[in-house]
Amino acid sequence: xxxxxxxxxxxxxxTVYFYPDRTKHSVIVNLIVKFGGKDTDVIIDGEYYHxxxxxxxxxxxxxxxxxxxxxxxxxxxxxxxxxxxxxxxxYTRYYFxxxxxxxxxxxxxxxxxxxSIFSEQNLEITKHAIREEIxxxxxxxGRRINVLEMEQLFHNRSYRSNIGTIFDVDSVTxxxxxxxxxxxxxxxxxxxxxxxxxxxxxxxxxxTKLYDELSFESHTIKRLLNEEPPTxxxxxxxxxxxxxxxxFQLSFKVxxxxxxxxxxxxxxxxxxxxxxxxxxxxxxIVKKLKDRKVIDKNLVLSSNFYDDYLIVKIGSYTNKKEExxxxxxxxxxxxxxxxxxxxxxxxxxxxxxxxxxxKLNDVIEPFIDNLVCFDYPxxxxxxxxxxxxxxxxxxxxxxxxxxxxxxTEVIDKNTHCIQKENEELVAH
Numbered sequence: 001x002x003x004x005x006x007x008x009x010x011x012x013x014x015t016v017y018f019y020p021d022r023t024k025h026s027v028i029v030n031l032i033v034k035f036g037g038k039d040t041d042v043i044i045d046g047e048y049y050h051x052x053x054x055x056x057x058x059x060x061x062x063x064x065x066x067x068x069x070x071x072x073x074x075x076x077x078x079x080x081x082x083x084x085x086x087x088x089x090x091y092t093r094y095y096f097x098x099x100x101x102x103x104x105x106x107x108x109x110x111x112x113x114x115x116s117i118f119s120e121q122n123l124e125i126t127k128h129a130i131r132e133e134i135x136x137x138x139x140x141x142g143r144r145i146n147v148l149e150m151e152q153l154f155h156n157r158s159y160r161s162n163i164g165t166i167f168d169v170d171s172v173t174x175x176x177x178x179x180x181x182x183x184x185x186x187x188x189x190x191x192x193x194x195x196x197x198x199x200x201x202x203x204x205x206x207x208t209k210l211y212d213e214l215s216f217e218s219h220t221i222k223r224l225l226n227e228e229p230p231t232x233x234x235x236x237x238x239x240x241x242x243x244x245x246x247x248f249q250l251s252f253k254v255x256x257x258x259x260x261x262x263x264x265x266x267x268x269x270x271x272x273x274x275x276x277x278x279x280x281x282x283x284x285i286v287k288k289l290k291d292r293k294v295i296d297k298n299l300v301l302s303s304n305f306y307d308d309y310l311i312v313k314i315g316s317y318t319n320k321k322e323e324x325x326x327x328x329x330x331x332x333x334x335x336x337x338x339x340x341x342x343x344x345x346x347x348x349x350x351x352x353x354x355x356x357x358x359k360l361n362d363v364i365e366p367f368i369d370n371l372v373c374f375d376y377p378x379x380x381x382x383x384x385x386x387x388x389x390x391x392x393x394x395x396x397x398x399x400x401x402x403x404x405x406x407x408t409e410v411i412d413k414n415t416h417c418i419q420k421e422n423e424e425l426v427a428h
Contacts, residue, residue, distance in 0.1 A: 080101075
């Protein structure tokens with residue numbers, strides 16, 4: 001199933017993947033560090049550390065801004081490159097997309113990321129920028145709901161914000177930053193993915209030479225993960241937040257610890273079909289809920305992997321939460337199997353995959369997720385989708401346990417009080 005992806009393992013432990021496409025004018029270089037928001041409790045060289053929320057994100061900012069070159073994004077942008085750094089739960093990614101100055105960009109990225117300059121002054125400058133970023137997102141209703149839900153779902157795994165809180169950021173010391181940086185930012189914990197118009201042999205030689213010119217300390221890392229029961233910590237949570245209409249959502253905690261990486265990848269594909277069959281705009285439940293005026297918009301649906309659990313969220317704006325809850329649970333007990341919907345969904349996915357090569361990023365970003373999230377070092381392909389079947393879909397979906405869930409409500413107390421007063425006036 002591997003299509004036009006070549007991999008190389010350097011002596012220093014670095015893994016390199018190439019996706020050459022000589023029809024393109026540009027080259028995209030990704031440097032991925034397997035260190036993300038989920039990394040909480042770790043043993044570094046035999047010593048236990050509890051990392052602050054947002055540590056990986058802070059390091060992303062620090063390495064970009066505080067190194068021998070200055071600000072890497074500013075420098076690469078001046079050379080007409082599209083560049084940035086991102087941090088999610090599983091990894092930190094640095095990249096640039098360029099038509100020329102590729103060699104120079106490669107050197108700036110690799111050496112800049114690995115030659116940070118550590119000082120209290122540099123850390124405070126970095127913290128200031130992150131504080132402003134946190135202030136910009138902390139009042140997002142989506143973020144508030146997500147934090148609240150995760151706190152109710154898990155007993156022994158505290159919610160890990162990729163960006164952290166201002167308190168977390170303020171409490172990080174320069175010693176913390178340097179210790180974690182030197183442990184995680186080493187070739188054996190990194191991946192480089194290059195795509196576009198380049199010569200493979202020359203590119204591999206350049207990457208090898210640049211890493212050979214760097215020096216790394218030897219550190220051992222062990223990630224610890226607390227045992228977590230399948231039950232939810234709390235069944236219900238209420239968030240008071242400005243909203244025109246109350247929001248009600250069920251969040252299901254589905255155990256998937258028995259699945260391999262590739263099985264999780266298949267489940268990821270199948271979940272979109274699951275939603276399409278059972279909760280989409282054309283599904284019986286949505287039609288019924290709209291006819292009964294339980295909802296006036298479509299259901300909001302999402303699923304994501306959180307360690308050895310699949311988190312499935314289904315909700316909407318509604319004033320009739322009990323009826324919405326009843327219909328969601330009823331649907332989950334009597335899931336639809338529709339061969340026509342399955343076939344149509346597979347066709348749409350094949351079309352999407354077929355069009356991806358028009359844009360390098362549309363090929364590479366899903367590949368990176370396959371690689372890091374599912375340990376599946378291959379591109380998505382039409383041939384892979386041909387291996388999916390409605391029989392397998394039914395078998396996998398029927399094994400999912402939706403019995404553990406929490407209910408989350410978002411209400412505006414002020415609006416709620418006004419509505420209640422009006423109802424009482426009408427009653428009198």
